[in-house]
Amino acid sequence: MAQEAPLLRVDECTVSFGGLRVLRAVSLDVAEGEVLGVIGPNGAGKTTLFNTICGFVRPDSGALSFDGRRLDPRPHQLTRLGIARTLQGLGLFPNLTALDNVAAGATHRSRTGPIGALLASPWAERHELKLRDQALGMLGSLGIGDVAHRHCASLPYGVRKRVALARALISEPRLLLLDEPAAGLSAAEITELADIVRGLRQRTTVMLVEHHMEFVMNLCDRLVVLDFGEVIAAGTPAVVREDPAVQRAYLGEAVAADA
């Protein structure tokens, strides 16, 4: 039986900054519907891998494909291609409400355009109202509908992280890239986040970079481990946790965290 093509394929990608080789012939597949975690010690190249997938960094060699087609993205094309990303720094507009921040994630779907906006046609207004309804629904589905009209600057960090997640989801991505989603969250918030991400798999594929071992071990279907820019292991959390190369890379760190 023919094997289904992966949603995302990273094929032998090598990336250098000046003389520093940061990714070394990295290959991995992300299957539709899975939650894939990318882990590795500090400086292993995880963020660079995300940046390469998003087109912020061009590989020296190698190729990417998305849904069976060559992926050579410019960052501004990502949403249209069906890829969304949350950032470590969240990147929210602090003086806008949570609702406006989320609606901003759907601007590629806004068909109003500058002329329509100037004319404020009833059609354009209806369309904008629909987008705002969807943004409100998205905040509600992440359990923070009550903060929709509050400025982001006034919200606790854990809530702002959910706003950023809602903004990524409003574009209805096929692939959602989460950059350290658990960082800075309390233990209770991390448990809730894991439940949220499990719920997301009905509608999107998730690839995440994370340091929190218990979170990734409990949540991810598969893990890819990077060390010094190389894939040193890949497989289920149970397999990866027992891998001697992974344990060596994490010497002194809690890879086997009581997951």
Ligand SMILES: Nc1ncnc2c1ncn2[C@@H]1O[C@H](COP(=O)(O)OP(=O)(O)OP(=O)(O)O)[C@@H](O)[C@H]1O
């Ligand atoms: N724009 C850049 N110019 C030069 N060096 C860079 C650049 N971006 C990253 N690096 C270097 O590339 C290496 C990998 O960095 P990267 O941020 O991808 O690692 P990481 O695994 O995400 O680390 P962390 O877990 O600490 O976030 C590091 O040595 C870093 O200093």
